[in-house]
Amino acid sequence: MYRMPTLKRRIKSWGFTPFVAISLVILLMPLFVFSFWPIVEGFILSFFRGSSVLRPVDEFVKLRNYKDMLSDRIFRTAIVNTFKFSLMVLPMNILLSLPIALGLNTITRFREALRSAYFLPAVTSVVAVSIVWIYLYNPHVGLINTVVEVLGLMPQAWLSDPKWALFSIAVMWVWRDLGYNVVVFLAGLQGIPTYFYEAARIDGANGFQLFRYITVPLLRPVMQFVVIMTAISSFKVFDPIQVMTSGGPMRATTNLVFYVYEHAFEYLKMNQAAAASVVLFGIILLITLLQLFHFRTQWEY
Template sequence: MASVEIRVPSRSSKLKRLFYKDGTWAFLLLLPNLLGFLAFTFLPVIASFFLSFTSWDMLSPIQWVGMENYAGLIHDETFIKVFWNTLYFSAVSVPLGIVLALFLAVALDQNIKFKKFYRAAYFLPVISSMVAVAVVWQWIYNPEYGILNYFLGFFGIKGPDWLTSTVWAMPAVIITSVWKNIGFNMLLFLAGLQAISESYYEAADMDGARWHHKFRYITVPLLSPTTFFVTVMSVIGSFQVFDTVFLMTQGGPARSTSVIVHYLYETAFKYFNMGYASAMAYVLFFLVLLITLFQFWRQKKWGIY
């Protein structure tokens, strides 16, 4: 009687079949997102890099101009102005937003009444439409009927024409932007505060430390990873600001609030100079990249290893 040999699949072959089966399903499930990334992110990035070396108005044939667009930016007075406006916006809004968000987070991390309500209230502007926020703040800044100038009048101060003044328009935009985004940074700081062990504060209480000592020597050092992350994200976001400027001032008056992204938008979709706008976009990209790399290089100063 002939013997029948039964072959039992090895464990490794089962794992391989399971891997290939799961890998196929994983690829199929990721495919829509991958196609969207390729079509709307990767390919446009590559195309814009090519366009930055060309002259194209979307109607005429594309003409290769080499580094002419990048050289033109150096002598473009408007670009230089919006570049400094962007630095001004970032230099003021980033520290202001971080400091206020930190103090809000510390205050709302205490055992106070209606704590959840306050947290939701401060986070509400983050999820609010920028159009609605711009309309509300334009009313607040109204020189005749605005509540801000009305409040300043109680102290004998004549409020300025906020959004039509070359001096006060940018501070007005900065205040609106900080108010709009402060809830997001506050939430990140709250998460960082939750990760700090109460044992540090209990030991400080036993040593008779006051609240400002605990804040300086416990809270701030242990929040350094969160602070570093918030700083990096805030700087990147500040260099990409557009909607606040576009909705509130349109870059005016006299381009006193126009920033790089706003000028880029006008160059591309108002004047249809796609090559020049693409060059501007890549200058902004490398500027943000260099600043971010510098922040990571200096991260040891934050106590992050």
């Protein structure tokens, strides 16, 4: 006689115990509700136009929101600024955090204290930090122009001049994000077995060769992680832009996230904001996949 499989048996047939299954459901539920479902909702919203901000799915408009967005010069500026910002932040961050991590790896005294000091900005409120940097960048009483003048250079309106505004925020963001990458690089460096270095030194390798032929290749998985995370974080930056420049002057600091925020919560155009956020999602996904593919390693040490 055929017996209907109970839920318990069915779960067991998948190789889970009921306890594991329940734990998984509990763990995946928030991820589904707060991450996956909003992504799906946002995607759906981007193909509709609403009669009001509270009824945003009244009319199916196919790709109209995307067409409107592409013809919007602010959107095009936002895309360019998003990439420009990332191209400023990524090399600055890697070129600063890796040498700092290498330096910390060679010392034993004060390493923990220095590591904490570098990490401190990463755990400080972005808004508070942004306000502090507004004062640093103040063209009249700010520390940065004081230093610039001491060096015999011309003081600048760092946040009010469209030539400097995005770069100024990028510098602030690198300062804030640096500690995180220092800690990750340091963990990666400490994970490289010392006998590789010892063997190379016996073979007569100098410091640069040790770095070039041992550290760099063995740090590749960590580098992959750092590059992806830094790129994603630079694409998603919002708080300092909102606090320090509100996307100005002349849209010089309007990036894609600010564009989404502005359309959703200032202009109340949820559908267009959803379309822009789908584009942002696509860009981040593409870059992540490209980097994963490019940095893929087939070996372990």
